[in-house]
């Protein structure tokens with residue numbers, strides 16, 4: 268499972284239990300309300316699609332996706348802070364969409380904070396459009412923050 272990003276070759280592989288400590292470090296460096304080690308372990312045990320972006324420079328990102336019937340939900344997708352804006356997120360997302368299409372997923376949804384312009388740009392470039400708003404979805408410093416719900420359909424292989 269490898270994709271070319273400019274001249275860099277990166278490898279997308281299943282997340283392993285041994286990755287979870289590093290994943291949680293990146294998570295803590297990224298989100299004000301990070302997932303815990305236990306949540307990542309539960310995601311692995313539950314059988315969610317958990318992937319990491321492995322590069323010669325170390326683990327550069329991770330993603331967690333749940334799939335129910337023909338719909339997938341991207342629950343988390345993160346690139347390590349010092350390696351952002353190098354097209355790694357776009358390449359990782361493209362890889363995930365191809366993997367989901369192979370699983371015959373027909374629709375992919377996700378939530379994003381209205382303040383998260385980087386993620387909105389990433390997903391917009393990948394063909395996601397806004398489906399709606401979930402009121403008070405995210406915890407915030409004061410109260411809760413809404414989420415934009417984004418979605419895109421995937422081509423279905425009828426062969």
Ligand SMILES: CC(C)(COP(=O)(O)OP(=O)(O)OC[C@H]1O[C@@H](n2cnc3c(N)ncnc32)[C@H](O)[C@@H]1OP(=O)(O)O)[C@@H](O)C(=O)NCCC(=O)NCCS
Nearest residue numbers: 343344345346351352353354355356357384385386388389
């Ligand atoms: C969102 C995220 C995954 C993007 O990863 P990335 O590797 O930096 O993104 P890329 O370099 O592949 O860029 C993809 C597109 O987003 C744009 N983009 C990336 N970061 C941006 C920023 N900070 N501001 C504006 N646009 C940005 C890029 O310009 C690019 O668009 P373009 O092709 O039109 O130039 C990364 O910022 C991240 O991990 N953020 C924290 C976690 C998060 O918010 N995850 C998403 C919610 S599930």
